[in-house]
Structure formats: C-alpha cells, structure tokens
Amino acid sequence: MTRLPNFHAAKWDEPVVMQLGRPGGRGQLFPAPEPEVAETVGANPVPEAMRRKDRPVLPEITEFEAQRHYLHLSQMTLGMMGVSLFGTCTMKYNSKTSEFATWRPEIAEVHPYQHPDTLQGVLEIMHDFGGILQSLSGMDQFVFQPGGGADAAYTMTAVARAYWADRGQLGQRTEMVTSIQAHPCNPATAAAAGFTVINLPLEENGYPSLEALKAAVSERTALIMLNNPDDMGIYNPEIRDWVKAAKDVGALCFYDHANFNGVMGKLSARELGFDACMFMLHKTFGAPKAGGGPAVGAFGCTAELAPYMPAPIVVKQGDTYALDEDRPKSCGKIREFWGNVPQVVKAYAWARAMGAEGIQMASDISVVANNYMDHRLAQLPGIARSNPDVTKRRMEMTRWSLAPLHEETGIGTVEIANRMADYGIDPWWMSHEPWIVPQPFTPEAGELWSKEDIDLWIDVLAKIMQEARENPELVRTAPHNQPIAQVKGDAFEDPSQWAMTWRAFVRKRDQAAAQGAA
Amino acid sequence: MTGPTRAHPWMANSAPGMIDAMLAEIGASSVAEVFEQIPADHFRKTPLSLPPQLSSEMELKRDLLSKLRKNATCETNLSFLGAGVWQHHVPAIVDEIVGRTEFATNVWGSYQSDHGRNQAWFEFSSQLGALLNLDVVQLPVYSWGCAIGHAIRMAARKTGRKKVLLARLSDPERLSVIRTYCQPQEMESAIEIVFVEHEAGSGRFDLADLKSKLGPDVAAVYFENPAYLGTIETGAAEIARMARAAGAETIVGVDPISLGVMAAPGDYGADIVTGPVQPLGVHMNCGGGVGGFIASRDEPDYVHQYNGFLVSIAETVQPGQFGFGLACPHQNSYGQREHGNDWTGNSTYLWAIAGAVYMSLLGPEGFREVGTLIISRARYAARLLSQVPGVRIHWPDTTFKEFVVNFDETGLTVAEINDRLRARGIFGGKDLSGEGLGLGQSALWCVTEVHSAADIRHATNSLSEVLK
Known part of the structure; x- marks a missing residue:
C-alpha cells in the first residue's frame, strides 16, 4: 500500500463576517459627488417616501480584513486540491490560460448590448465553438443561453412546447417519458414546464425494457429525455430502437449528454437518431464548476427544431458575426442574454487545446482508467458493483455499493465520505435520489487523474474500510482533520432553529435565551 | 491507437505506457475492448472535423487573444448601457x-x-x-x-x-x-x-x-x-x-x-x-x-x-x-x-x-456612499442631456441610475445617434424604439459610480456635436 498522507485541513476558527470589525471601519470608499453634481441635484435626490431610514447591519472592516477573512474561507474549502474522483461531474483540470483570458477587459468589461461591430471577437469564438459541438454531436445549431445542464433540459422542454404549439398539438402532447435513473433535472424540468412525467422502471440489465418504453409512448408523448451511458456505467445497447419507438409515435428525442466523457468522439447523437442534445461545458469541456456555476448547458438540435430555440443565435454573415434575434417561432428566452460567455470561451479553449486527437484520447483514458479502478475495487471485500448481472466492462464511471460493509460494521457511505476528507480526498459522490443501489458511491477517474492518484484514492478507501472494522467509532465520528467537526442536522428541518441569515440566527438565539431565562 | 506522440499537459495517463499498463492489469488486449458495451453500429461514421489542436499554452493564448482583441470594451470606451447588466466598480x-x-x-x-x-x-x-x-x-x-x-x-x-x-x-x-x-x-x-x-x-x-x-x-x-x-x-x-x-x-x-x-x-x-x-x-x-x-x-x-x-x-x-x-x-x-x-x-x-x-468591503457607509453617488451622477447626467437641443428626458427626477432619453425632436433614430456616438468612443444607451413601449425614439441610459462628472459632460458635448 502506498503511504497515505498525514493531512490536516486549515482550521482558522473563522467568525462569521457579521461578527468582525468596529463601528466606522471601512473597506471601500467612494468619492462624494462632484460639487457641480451636488449643486445641480441636491444632497439626497431619493424621494422622501423611498429613503432608507435605518443603517443596514453590515460588517465594518478594513480592506485587508475582508481579504484575510475570505482567503481563510477559501483555504477551508477542499476543492479538488487533493484527489477528487467525483462521479457524474467529471473532474477536470480547469485551465488558467483560459481563465486569465476571460478576466481581461475584452470579456469582463463587455456589455451584451454593445453594437455587434464591437463584439466580433467573442461572437467569433461562440460561433466557432458552436461548430465544434456540431461536429461532436451531428446537430445543426447550438445555443449557450442555458445556465447549466438542468437549464438545458428545461430548454428542451420549452423547445418541445413551442414545437407542439406550432403544430396545434400542445393540448394533446402532454407527457414526457424518461427512465427512473435519469438525472432528476430531466423529470423536474419537464414537470415545471407543464408536462406529465412517466418514469420507466429498470430491469435486471440496468435499463428499462424496450417493451416498457413502447407501452409508455403514444400520441400523448411530447418528448423522451434520456442519458446514455447512465451513472452505473451501463450503456443501453437498444438506444437506437428506443429512439425509433419514440419517433414512431411522433415524439421528440432528447439526449442528455451529461455522461459524454467516455463516448466523446465515438458517438454522434444525430447518428443515433436524436433530435436534440446537451453538453455541460463546466464538466466535459473543462470550464470550472465554481461550486455550482456559473455553468453552461450547451443545447443543440436539428435544423427542424432550430426555429424553436431560444434567441439570440450567433450567425456568420460573410466575414462578420451577428446576433439573430428575429426568430418568430422561438420558445422565448430561458435566461437573459446569451449565456455565461466566459465559460463558453473556456470550453472553446479546452476543445482547441485538446483537438480531435486529444478528445479521442481523453475518452479512451477515462474508460480505461475506470476499468482499472473497477478491477482494483473488485478486490476489496465489503463493496459490491451495482447490477452484478452486467458483467461487461463499464464505461467512464461505475456505481458501487457499500452495503456489505454497512451490514458488517454499521458504517455506511455517508460516514466513509466524511472520513475520506481526513486524508485530503474529496468526499465521493453517492447517488442522485432515489437510491436504487443501497449505500451507493460513484467514482469517476476521467482523463485528468494519474494512475497514482487512482491508487491513492483506492488505498484510502481500503484503509477506511479497515478502520470501519477495527474502530468503527473513529469513522462514525469523522471527520477529525477538517476545519470543523460533523455538522448536526437537526436545525435544517426545524423552523425554530434553521437560520438562513445572521439576523435570523441572532433573533432565534435571543428568543431561545429569553425563553430559557423565563 | 491514434493520438499525440507527446503526453498532454492535462492528461496524466497520456504519458507513454500508462494506458497499456492499465490495460495489462485489467486483462484487456486493446482500448477497443473496454468499449465492449457499445454495439459496433453505434459508433459514429462521420469523422470528427475540428480545428487543429493548439497543444502548447503559447499557441492557445495567442489564438484566444487574437480573437478577443477584436472586441471593444467599456473600459476603453465610455458606455451608458445598462438594462440588466450594469457597469459598476469591482474591487x-x-x-x-x-x-x-x-x-x-x-x-x-x-x-x-x-x-x-x-x-x-x-x-x-x-x-x-x-x-x-x-x-x-x-x-x-x-x-x-x-x-x-x-x-x-x-x-x-x-x-x-x-x-x-x-x-x-x-x-x-x-x-x-x-x-x-x-x-x-x-x-x-x-x-x-x-x-x-x-x-x-x-x-x-x-x-x-x-x-x-x-x-x-x-x-x-x-x-x-x-x-x-x-x-x-x-x-x-x-x-x-x-x-x-x-x-x-x-x-x-x-x-x-x-x-x-x-x-x-x-x-x-x-x-x-x-x-x-x-x-x-x-x-x-x-x-x-x-x-x-x-x-x-x-x-x-x-x-x-x-x-x-x-x-x-x-x-x-x-x-x-x-x-x-x-x-x-x-x-x-x-x-x-x-x-x-x-x-x-x-x-x-x-x-x-x-x-x-x-x-463586506462596502459596509453600511459604502452602500450609502455608492447609492448617493450613483443617483446624484445619474440625475446630473439627465439634467445635462436634457439641455441638448432636441433631447428630452422622460420622467425627470424620478429615477435612480437609469433614465429614458427621448430623441424624437432631433429627427434622428436612436440607432443613428448611437452610431455617431460610437465613432467617438461612446456607447449610447439601449435603444427602446423597437420595444413597443410607446416611447418613440428613446434610449435607456445608465449612469453609475464609474461615470465622473467630466465623463458626463464629455458625453453631453459629444451628443450635442453629433446632433448638429
């Protein structure tokens, strides 16, 4: 076994920022209005009825204190500073070259309503990157307005509404069909868009049966939303028949390409028959996740669906680039403006730095590395691979179950995740709801992490499993080397305790103290 | 397997021999074998058609900058655009x-x-x-x-x-x-x-x-x-x-x-x-x-x-x-x-x-100061612009940082005026004339703490000149 790191996270015991500072402390000054301005408009132009009378209860700290406080908080965030094999999120290196490019004023200090003549550089990048995604997917047009993968799924439902409304069938096409293991965003966005969701159950082989799909789709089906491979690492080999069955009843077919990393350069959504797909640029295309955005769900579709996409669309006219807002059949906007432009630039940079050969190699590596990990994990007693009947090699990730160890020791996947951080390893991804696999965990190696990183990750897991058997209390009470001890969960569902702001916390604390005194 | 002959800086296992080492450990004879779940006829037939790889950081940076430099920015121009995205000072x-x-x-x-x-x-x-x-x-x-x-x-x-x-x-x-x-x-x-x-x-x-x-x-x-x-x-x-x-x-x-x-x-x-x-x-x-x-x-x-x-x-x-x-x-x-x-x-x-x-940087006093500065300068801008012949302010003295400037009496469209201003390094306000609000040839101008009184006078003078 490799030597495990003797790690301890930064522990600053940092107060909440509201507790810092002193009356009159300042972190940022603004000039007073120029004399001619004040003379013209008076001292306080805000209408009397709308003036603020109280002083907002904000911290009063110096510039350095703000810097020090938030640097401390950044240091108490593990990020992926150790090893993060966080499945379903495809942890990649986020290039600083492209990050720094987007901090330049040519992106940072640009307004989306500027005249297109002044936006030719960014429009060119968005146009060219659209072309890259067209090649990878076979789709005819991409748009970057959706602010994440879920928002791209929502875009699909909005496009489907516009498509069916244009055909006078929105009143009839009221259903969306998906699999129970599809990412929650697919059923959730379809429901929020007004569709009735039909979830197909899984069979032994890991995916729903074609017969179940055929029984579920009808002239009421507006669309189907599928991912493939799924989070178990299982590829549905009947996907072409699925698309055909859906199309036989006229339904639209959406490919949630969240799990693109293992098949990029190898599959084309269009060749498989899909009408539309989405890519997560903050995942597969190397833009940072930033703890949950700004993200981009790039939405692409066929020329037939393109008129229904949200506007604007970046178009090339001769040698210049323009924004096409005049799209009368468009579903309307999903979000203001054109999307998280800096992330699109970073994804473009990723695709250029990788090139076709690098992208092919990355999907090779991610599937080989996962199979290497599977091979090693299979040798650890106490864990079991999901869908044991599926003996073929999995794709770029595999869902595992800790159920045997849990039964043996009482230690489950949450406790192990907490303990992993004590070794500088990011807590693993378990599973989306519902947990079909008991005590799940889902590692994904991707192309970034070295074989040594993967070995270290597995060795840490093996060590913690040993701890679970020899000293379960150590694992149950973990973490021990983190900025704070285990957070107690009882406040989170209790209106008398939860506090989403400092003022709510202070109010409830004082109320509780008053009650205690009474 | 095809691929770059040099290891890629973003892929540890692209170093020579790493893939083969893992394949050997799992008992697979080729990369193709790990994709055994995918039916042969599912693999794409159309070859990828992507622009050439920019494998070095230097080449990548050059490509990004050569494109981005074609943008004009609100840092080198004087912009009065707002409407959902506003130019404010970022500490x-x-x-x-x-x-x-x-x-x-x-x-x-x-x-x-x-x-x-x-x-x-x-x-x-x-x-x-x-x-x-x-x-x-x-x-x-x-x-x-x-x-x-x-x-x-x-x-x-x-x-x-x-x-x-x-x-x-x-x-x-x-x-x-x-x-x-x-x-x-x-x-x-x-x-x-x-x-x-x-x-x-x-x-x-x-x-x-x-x-x-x-x-x-x-x-x-x-x-x-x-x-x-x-x-x-x-x-x-x-x-x-x-x-x-x-x-x-x-x-x-x-x-x-x-x-x-x-x-x-x-x-x-x-x-x-x-x-x-x-x-x-x-x-x-x-x-x-x-x-x-x-x-x-x-x-x-x-x-x-x-x-x-x-x-x-x-x-x-x-x-x-x-x-x-x-x-x-x-x-x-x-x-x-x-x-x-x-x-x-x-x-x-x-x-x-x-x-x-x-x-946390602004605190209560910073918010008071920035709010005062914004509304004061915006009101000042509205007042100055209203003195330009042909220019009228809708709802003067009722606004915070944005206000409607009407150009009906100039005989020009907002688009024409903004074109002329842009030639002088000024991005005029958002054109409202196509929005069906019944405001004629109007633009939504935005003034914030980044616009000094001198900037505002410069914009006013420029507007006067382009309307002559």
Whole structure:
C-alpha cells in the first residue's frame, strides 16, 4: 500500500463576517459627488417616501480584513486540491490560460448590448465553438443561453412546447417519458414546464425494457429525455430502437449528454437518431464548476427544431458575426442574454487545446482508467458493483455499493465520505435520489487523474474500510482533520432553529435565551 | 491507437505506457475492448472535423487573444448601457477571492470539507438579508428573470391561484424569461400574465388600474423598484397593501446597489423579493455575470416554496462550534425529482461569493456612499442631456441610475445617434424604439459610480456635436 498522507485541513476558527470589525471601519470608499453634481441635484435626490431610514447591519472592516477573512474561507474549502474522483461531474483540470483570458477587459468589461461591430471577437469564438459541438454531436445549431445542464433540459422542454404549439398539438402532447435513473433535472424540468412525467422502471440489465418504453409512448408523448451511458456505467445497447419507438409515435428525442466523457468522439447523437442534445461545458469541456456555476448547458438540435430555440443565435454573415434575434417561432428566452460567455470561451479553449486527437484520447483514458479502478475495487471485500448481472466492462464511471460493509460494521457511505476528507480526498459522490443501489458511491477517474492518484484514492478507501472494522467509532465520528467537526442536522428541518441569515440566527438565539431565562 | 506522440499537459495517463499498463492489469488486449458495451453500429461514421489542436499554452493564448482583441470594451470606451447588466466598480479583492482555485474547482463534498465555501454562501445571504431587511435569502438562481419566474411560481403554489400582475413597461428580456416560466396559455397549469398600466407623468404603477385588476384569482403582483426604465416606485407600500387585501403576494424586484439609500423592501410590505446579483461585485462578462436572488420573510409557508439551496447555520457536534448546511433539502428536485419545487442544478453560486466579499468591503457607509453617488451622477447626467437641443428626458427626477432619453425632436433614430456616438468612443444607451413601449425614439441610459462628472459632460458635448 502506498503511504497515505498525514493531512490536516486549515482550521482558522473563522467568525462569521457579521461578527468582525468596529463601528466606522471601512473597506471601500467612494468619492462624494462632484460639487457641480451636488449643486445641480441636491444632497439626497431619493424621494422622501423611498429613503432608507435605518443603517443596514453590515460588517465594518478594513480592506485587508475582508481579504484575510475570505482567503481563510477559501483555504477551508477542499476543492479538488487533493484527489477528487467525483462521479457524474467529471473532474477536470480547469485551465488558467483560459481563465486569465476571460478576466481581461475584452470579456469582463463587455456589455451584451454593445453594437455587434464591437463584439466580433467573442461572437467569433461562440460561433466557432458552436461548430465544434456540431461536429461532436451531428446537430445543426447550438445555443449557450442555458445556465447549466438542468437549464438545458428545461430548454428542451420549452423547445418541445413551442414545437407542439406550432403544430396545434400542445393540448394533446402532454407527457414526457424518461427512465427512473435519469438525472432528476430531466423529470423536474419537464414537470415545471407543464408536462406529465412517466418514469420507466429498470430491469435486471440496468435499463428499462424496450417493451416498457413502447407501452409508455403514444400520441400523448411530447418528448423522451434520456442519458446514455447512465451513472452505473451501463450503456443501453437498444438506444437506437428506443429512439425509433419514440419517433414512431411522433415524439421528440432528447439526449442528455451529461455522461459524454467516455463516448466523446465515438458517438454522434444525430447518428443515433436524436433530435436534440446537451453538453455541460463546466464538466466535459473543462470550464470550472465554481461550486455550482456559473455553468453552461450547451443545447443543440436539428435544423427542424432550430426555429424553436431560444434567441439570440450567433450567425456568420460573410466575414462578420451577428446576433439573430428575429426568430418568430422561438420558445422565448430561458435566461437573459446569451449565456455565461466566459465559460463558453473556456470550453472553446479546452476543445482547441485538446483537438480531435486529444478528445479521442481523453475518452479512451477515462474508460480505461475506470476499468482499472473497477478491477482494483473488485478486490476489496465489503463493496459490491451495482447490477452484478452486467458483467461487461463499464464505461467512464461505475456505481458501487457499500452495503456489505454497512451490514458488517454499521458504517455506511455517508460516514466513509466524511472520513475520506481526513486524508485530503474529496468526499465521493453517492447517488442522485432515489437510491436504487443501497449505500451507493460513484467514482469517476476521467482523463485528468494519474494512475497514482487512482491508487491513492483506492488505498484510502481500503484503509477506511479497515478502520470501519477495527474502530468503527473513529469513522462514525469523522471527520477529525477538517476545519470543523460533523455538522448536526437537526436545525435544517426545524423552523425554530434553521437560520438562513445572521439576523435570523441572532433573533432565534435571543428568543431561545429569553425563553430559557423565563 | 491514434493520438499525440507527446503526453498532454492535462492528461496524466497520456504519458507513454500508462494506458497499456492499465490495460495489462485489467486483462484487456486493446482500448477497443473496454468499449465492449457499445454495439459496433453505434459508433459514429462521420469523422470528427475540428480545428487543429493548439497543444502548447503559447499557441492557445495567442489564438484566444487574437480573437478577443477584436472586441471593444467599456473600459476603453465610455458606455451608458445598462438594462440588466450594469457597469459598476469591482474591487480588486473580489476578483482575487473569486479567482481562488479552491472556489473555482470545488463541486460538492461534505459540510465539513466545503466549510469555507458554505460559510461564504451564508455570508452572502446574511449581508443581502441585512440590505433587504429580510430573514431568508436563497443562493442565487441563473438570472434576475429566472428569480422572478421562480418567485411567481412560488406565489402560485402558495396561493393556489394562476394569475400574475406586472408592469406593461417591463424589460422585454426579463419578460420573455418570465413568460417561459409561466408556460404557454394553452397548458392547463399556465400562469396568466396581466399588465398593469403606468401613470403617464411618472412611469409608476397606475394604482387605479391595479385595483381594477386585483381579484380573488391573482396570485401575485410583481413590480420593480427601481423599475426597468429607472423610475422609483414611491407607491410601493400602497401596492403591497392593495395586494395583501386581495390575498395576493407582493413580489418586488430591487437593485441591491440602491439599498444604502433606498428603503429596504422588507420594510414596505414585500412578501418575496428578487433582484440581480451582478451589481454586487461581478463584471459584466458580456452578460455572463448575471444571477438572481430570491428572499422572503422567515415563515415556513414561504421557506417551503423555495426551489434551490437555502444555506443555514447549524451547530456541530463540538460544543460552541458552528458549521453550515442545506435547510429543507428534500423539497428541491434533487430530493424529489418531478415532485420538487420547480427544479435546481448548477447555478451562479460563485457570484454569491463575489457578492459576499463585495458587501463586506462596502459596509453600511459604502452602500450609502455608492447609492448617493450613483443617483446624484445619474440625475446630473439627465439634467445635462436634457439641455441638448432636441433631447428630452422622460420622467425627470424620478429615477435612480437609469433614465429614458427621448430623441424624437432631433429627427434622428436612436440607432443613428448611437452610431455617431460610437465613432467617438461612446456607447449610447439601449435603444427602446423597437420595444413597443410607446416611447418613440428613446434610449435607456445608465449612469453609475464609474461615470465622473467630466465623463458626463464629455458625453453631453459629444451628443450635442453629433446632433448638429
């Protein structure tokens, strides 16, 4: 076994920022209005009825204190500073070259309503990157307005509404069909868009049966939303028949390409028959996740669906680039403006730095590395691979179950995740709801992490499993080397305790103290 | 296997022999073997057609910069564009903190391993709550328009009603998003949007018209303060009172940078408050800096309608120590799929950290100063521009940082005037003439703390010259 790191996270015991500072402390000054301005408009132009009378209860700290406080908080965030094999999120290196490019004023200090003549550089990048995604997917047009993968799924439902409304069938096409293991965003966005969701159950082989799909789709089906491979690492080999069955009843077919990393350069959504797909640029295309955005769900579709996409669309006219807002059949906007432009630039940079050969190699590596990990994990007693009947090699990730160890020791996947951080390893991804696999965990190696990183990750897991058997209390009470001890969960569902702001916390604390005194 | 002969700097296992070593350990004879689940006829037939690889950092940087340099920026030009994205000063510390790699790369660990980030999130909500005078602030959603859409849906679920009243003078960009969230009318669960007219002299809500449209079927009244066209809604408390009397929720949209000088919406009867996060320390980013917050009072009826992440402070098992975690996590789509409140996913949470740093730097006095500076300079700009022959200001002396400049009497279109200004390094305000607002050849100009009195005089003089 490799030597495990003797790690301890930064522990600053940092107060909440509201507790810092002193009356009159300042972190940022603004000039007073120029004399001619004040003379013209008076001292306080805000209408009397709308003036603020109280002083907002904000911290009063110096510039350095703000810097020090938030640097401390950044240091108490593990990020992926150790090893993060966080499945379903495809942890990649986020290039600083492209990050720094987007901090330049040519992106940072640009307004989306500027005249297109002044936006030719960014429009060119968005146009060219659209072309890259067209090649990878076979789709005819991409748009970057959706602010994440879920928002791209929502875009699909909005496009489907516009498509069916244009055909006078929105009143009839009221259903969306998906699999129970599809990412929650697919059923959730379809429901929020007004569709009735039909979830197909899984069979032994890991995916729903074609017969179940055929029984579920009808002239009421507006669309189907599928991912493939799924989070178990299982590829549905009947996907072409699925698309055909859906199309036989006229339904639209959406490919949630969240799990693109293992098949990029190898599959084309269009060749498989899909009408539309989405890519997560903050995942597969190397833009940072930033703890949950700004993200981009790039939405692409066929020329037939393109008129229904949200506007604007970046178009090339001769040698210049323009924004096409005049799209009368468009579903309307999903979000203001054109999307998280800096992330699109970073994804473009990723695709250029990788090139076709690098992208092919990355999907090779991610599937080989996962199979290497599977091979090693299979040798650890106490864990079991999901869908044991599926003996073929999995794709770029595999869902595992800790159920045997849990039964043996009482230690489950949450406790192990907490303990992993004590070794500088990011807590693993378990599973989306519902947990079909008991005590799940889902590692994904991707192309970034070295074989040594993967070995270290597995060795840490093996060590913690040993701890679970020899000293379960150590694992149950973990973490021990983190900025704070285990957070107690009882406040989170209790209106008398939860506090989403400092003022709510202070109010409830004082109320509780008053009650205690009474 | 084809591939680069040199290892790629972003792929450790692209070093020579690494793939083969792993294949040997798993007993596979080729890379193709690990793809055994995919039927042969599923593999793509069309070869990839991508631009050539830029394998070195130097080449990549050159390509990015050669393209980006074709943009003209609001740093080297004088811009008066606003309308959903505004040019505000971003303190350097904010950029340093949101540029920290730990904040850029983290995804979702445990409450302990994400402690610093979660605390920063809580501090965003706490400081914004102090500006709003409200106890619950959700982490931001994708944009202000999306926040309004979710807020309307919250109100519809809470009241069981399916109609929302909002201003006819709404931003078409946000309104388009709101329409998306309210669904097409032919759907059973659609929320109907009904416009409220405005007072001709002030741009504010016409309260008589509002009264005539309020009824037992109205879920919510939505208004902005300041509104799309910059006007300050002095009748805010009365609107909220009227809505409450009709059993409807009052949803308000506010500009958080105004809240050092303008009344907190929690103090004039707002039930749900939304707004943009971009003014709080986020660069314009060509529109990629937007995010939208949602806030309310701390009542379970409201808390249980939120769609996203509510970060609560909580004790740890160590006495006296606090951490942070998600309150009511089972009501969102991660917890309940299609039965959750709307949906959630990746959002704009890095901008919550930007906002936390920004608000901590400004403090109460910084917000008072910046608010005073913005409204003063904007009013000054409106006054100066109104003195240019042919130029008129709609609703003078009623606005915060944006205002409507009308050019009807110049005989020129906004597009023509903005073309002439652009040739002089000035980006004129957003053209409103195509928006069907009945304002003729008008533009929405935005003036903030970044515009000095000299900048404003320069713009005024330039406008005078191009109109000659």
